[in-house]
Amino acid sequence: MTSARGRAAKAVTLAQVAAVAGVSPATASFVLSGRDGRASAGSDATKRKVREAAEHLGYVPNRYARAMRTGRSDAVVLALGTIGDPWGVSLTRAVRGRASPRGLSTVVLADESWYEFLTGYASDCAFVTGADLDPEGQAKIARLARSGIGVVAFGSDLEPDGFDVVTSSSLQAARDAYDLLASRHENVAYLATSAPDVAEGVRTVTRSQALVRHAQDRGRADTLTVQIAEQGHGRSIESCLAWLASPERPEAVVCATGYLAIAMQVAAVRLGISIPDDLELVSIGDVPGDAQFFEPVSYYGVDRVFDRIAGIVVDRAITPLDGDGVRHVLDWRYFAGATTRDD
Template sequence: MTRDPAVAGTVTLADVARAAGVSVATASFVLSGRGGSRSAGSAATKAKVREAAAELGYVPNRHAQAMRTGRGGGIVLTLGTLDDPWAVQLTSQVRDDALAHDLSTLVLADERWFEYLVGASADGAFVTSIDFVDGGVERMRRLAAATQTGLVAFSAVMEPESFDVVSSTPVLAIHRAYARLRERHDRVQMLAPDLGHRAGGTFANARARAFLDAARETGDGPAEQLVHVVPGGSHDTYLAAVEWLSGPDRPEAVVCHTGYQAVALRLAAARVGISVPEDLEFISIGDVPANSEFFGPISYYGVDDVFARLSSIIIGRATDREDRPGVLHSFDWEFFPGTTTRDHE
């Protein structure tokens, strides 16, 4: 019989265990985010425990659970934005994979990851903006010392400590993208977001710096004038790209700072009536999810099977935190030709 919701708060873990015909320890494993453990029993046992919990209206006290087990039942992705298709695709992958381990997926859409995670009871966290915020490296170390969360740092400058590090720098890829387009065009430009909210702004960003270096090494410039800075966000980038492509200084070859900008540029080209790749070639730095490619695949430099690989690392760290030393995961970038460059022809 379903418990009256008015008294659902009186339901205990022991009540659930009794209704499911299992021990309190087994019920605890299943309902505390540790369902992937063999101690949680078979799939049928887990199903019985969850059904009993739903029938009785049992709601676990996550705070008490975290204090007791060190596990809060969730993975936090500190992505800083929801505007990038890359971030959305990663979130979808982790969500699907984490559910098999009874873990929920939460997204932090700002860069206050230290302040949030130091007081959270997350099982795992993927921290992405370490290299781009003031004191990011030191904050990561302080966070690792202050929490039991299984941490994965996305950084080109850190080494593993008590946390894993994913090193995936696009610097060489940007140089190669510049050279690839420069073979066919006298002028190659970068479409970059306004990063005025970050230390040093757009030109201090590693991707912009790599582009400037590539232009200078080729003897092109002034290099800073080759970077077309637009407001951040997909919609504002699209509007700015329409204006750019409609103006007298319309580009012929563009390296896009990130995937969402490449999508916006492709839509803007269709709106203005510019033929791609005949009159405009461009390359994305970073994967562009297929469901964002409305006019065929976009040429990009990225990491093969990146979302599944990242998800596996993040969930692995969340589910296995017992005195495990940090591991360095190095991701190499390669070129994937699409319909926005002439390579596919």
């Protein structure tokens, strides 16, 4: 009898699986590609015979061969740059939830080599973040799109050019968050993980830069405190504890991210500081519900942002682009929670 190791030395073909199962290669392909919901895939008994034959023979699908044959890879790539960002984790979960029922695998690229990776990897759609931080980002994305890869790029400085763009600028939200607290507090603090660079000529304006410049334009730069917290959940909490326990304890804080707002909540509870009576918090960016420990944070964000981006990405994977591309604008608005006063 031929061992599994012996069979592995010579790749098992789809035709061999079909022959053992007693079906056509087309039917075997439908069943093993994850698209067996179609009528042409056969009955439940047929599907079972195909899967049993594939398991017995040790058949492993060749994605590259199938991509060359069908023009599809049945894969969505999320080029997120990191796996430690909670935003990316939430987006991955949303994309996977939409992609799996459509027979699509979700692949996460956790470093900045998105261009090099995608030039050699077959995918039905790639969602790319960070391209607008690269001076050549627009041209690189356009080259990938011309090579036949479906691309959805995330960035405020990109324009559709054979690919889709999702833009979601937080700059006005940062200004509005400051104005909300400045309307009832003479001194407002801003909590971030790095000091904003407010020098003129900066190519890409961040939310931190927008907020600080806005306070300067209003003539209130001397009443704005910029506080830097260490990165990492535990270290951020420790930073917030030290700040709230100091004589410079703030009364109103705009947090650069939702997770910094959570760190402030934790620190305030440990120190017995009442939110929002003694400390008001507003976040620029939402906090997923399963990450919140206490009452909901008041924040500026995009309604159903992860579900909406996931829908755009998976729809493009299913339906190839026909035209220049679409610019999807996701507007930010205020969501009142329990960390700000009703007034």
